[in-house]
Amino acid sequence: MKAKIGLEIHVELKTESKMFCSCKAEYFGDKPNTNTCPVCLGLPGALPVPNKTAVEWCVVLGLALNCEIPTFSKFDRKNYFYPDLPKGYQISQYDQPFAIKGSLKFKVQSSKFKVVRIRRVHMEEDTGKLIHEEDSTLIDFNRSGVPLVEIVTEPDFETAQEVKTFLKKLQQLVRYLSISDADMEKGQMRLEPNISLRELKTQNSKLKTYRVEVKNINSFIFVEKAINYELKRQADLIEKGETPIQETRGWDEKHNKTVSQRVKEEASDYRYFPEPDIPPVRWTESQISNLKSQIPELPDEKFSKFKKNYGLNDYQAEILTREKEVADYFEEAVKVGKEKISPAQIANYIINIKVNIEEVLPAKLIQNIISSTKKIKINEKELDKLISDVLKANERAVSDYKKGKEQAIMFLVGQVLRKTPNLDANLVKEKIKSKI
């Protein structure tokens, strides 16, 4: 059996205003229904005017995901009734989204990469929020109309681990692009995996195709758990000779399992049609290339640059490129420390000391590093003792290193530096190596 997993990911954009009105897009923690207007409340006569920045960011994300940007695009109405949808339709994109046919490459293991195809990236609006009380349900429209980008992948994933790694990479990407904080706890990134099992070609395929969707998961851990739970549940059913039913399920975090929500007998009919209130979007090539030029250096490029230009190793480059702010800080410090101190030393210092980049300016950081390197020669004996203590207390890391786990040594260096911060990390590393 082979798992076939695809993803639908919703990401809220952090634009100033909502998708189709001038209410602010940031709503977290606001008193219910204080961040609304005729447009996002769906009052009679109100009309949507698209947020240019949101549309551009959607295209920028598409470009960053190696998508094609069709020169013609339009909004459509997705008609369905739900109390959190005040117009009775959601403005979304149906057959001509802003971005199509992209891909994202990510690391699965130390040197193994996987490419997942992106089917489409489109723009839509968020709904209001239902708050269920004991004997009533309240509606908060603060979230109604917040710009939402939907990213749909092809069903190219085979394990929960791959999904999790991909999602972290995607989260990092939208943060690098500064288009969303993608904070899962605040619901700024929501995940819907669709999961099924297929028999391998060599097997005599009797299994009918089906698809199980798990809706609205708000953490990487839950998505991993939900996928693994589903794979097992479906495999057990197939073992018994049954075909899992096509349905939508939800993740029950209390009982660590998925539960059936809605059985899809046929596709729902959203009666899509072109949104007549919004003229279609036509891009010129220069507009697209202009948007392309606004894309900052992305994690992969930074990673190779850090290795190539600054001589960092994989571990250092990986940690320093995780967040754009840290990467930028490191590069700034390298500039300041030029000819005084090597990029690798700066990298080690930032990683090991866990520098607070908001408080310590790059120039001050360089000063700190210089003064610390001066001190180290003083306590050779003490250092020896310190290292021995650390090695004793971390036997597991030591044996890991002996087994060939390179990263274990950096952990040990970190332990030493935590006790005496002003040491030269490279020197400590050499000492540890010689002792093991």
Added chain:
Amino acid sequence: MKDLTIKKALEGLRKKEFSATELIKSYLETINKKDKEINAFITSDGKVTHALEQARKADELISQEAELPLLGIPVAVKDIFLTKGLLTTAGSKVLDDYIPQYDATVVAKLKNAGAVIIGKTNCDAWAHGSSGENSDYGLTKNPYNTDYVPGGSSSGSAVAVASEMCLAATGTDTGGSIRLPASFTNTVGLKPTYGRVSRYGIIAMSSSQDSIGHFTKTVEDSAIVLSVTAGKDKLDATTPDIPIKNYESELEKTKILPAGRRVKIGIPKEYFSKGIDPNIKSLVEKPLKFFEKEDFELVDITLPHTEYAIATYYVIQPSEVSSNLARYDGIRYGNNRTYFADEAKRRIMLGTFTLSSGYYDAYYKKAMRVRTLIKKDFEDAFKKVDVIIASVSPTLPWKFGEKKDNPLEMYLSDALTVPANLAGIPGLSVPIGFAGGLPVGMQILGPHFSEELLFKIGHFYESKNRA
């Protein structure tokens, strides 16, 4: 007050022949006297509209010599335009108690121009209808013969202007809802180019076709009002940034076309074919002869896809209606959906069907293709002619009840108006006479954003043919 127009009233106010308060009082009196029978208004109680308070403010501004284009002018508003704090029903019991929190852009513009909002006029519920009979608030009568329909859906607005209850009234024209009642009530009705006037704050019917216009007694007044209501609105993404003219002052120019070029009027044969009442046909001949005599060139043209317009319209329009009426769920405001009457239900069902998967391609998509052909008909025509003139309605006003039980026949009364909505072009309905005591109008159609030309031609005709 009987012969007043906006133009004359503005002069009278400026010269202090009468005050705005006196003017408004006199209109309120007319409403009090006539409206019980004629039922043009859903809301007109001065205590509710604060018309006299508005008039007093206008007088204050007049005394300060403020220059506002509609200062002190009584304007009625179709009850489908949102008016802040003032009941807005769309002619439907679904919104029986709906008090809007905001003004439609057009209403705000009228107020800023100094107009006095004298009341909210009756209309077919949700603007669905050609006779006014679909209103949940009773029939509006044709003042020329109260047994006859005044045309719809903007029935109350047309009748209010025709009955001296105001000097201008707003309307919406999605398939003829301004031009038809204008022609049935001897008033001037403008359906501007789609997008020329903001739709913001006006209850949507068919969003790709709703055109926001008005009724007046003269073409000149129509131009004055459009100069106020037209223009780009940042709240309506379908209003392009095309500069607006001072339409009224353009009328002063003696030459209709630059360099004295002859105006070419297209006569579309499809609009004069079978099914057109012979009385109307012969009435339309008169202005055509007049134009010919005045050295306009008459050109026979063809708009070959005219016969498909109604079918196309009755796919696209209900599709959009079914979606636009979805928000009236009674959860946040208004009554629940059981309050929808038959015509709205009919259109919701039609539209839901035509948009359903499996039917979408056969109906909506195909209709959109025909719509493109109809647009192209006009584009081709306007390469040959400057404007097109035809009758507004194929028939004279009919008696109440005559078509009520036959929706298809009712829909056909829009056969000559609907093509302009599908194409998005402007049309001006101008009175041309009477047949059997009932008014008849012609429509002058032009290319997109050619309102200025329509006004000039309409004004030229009117100034030489009406007392």
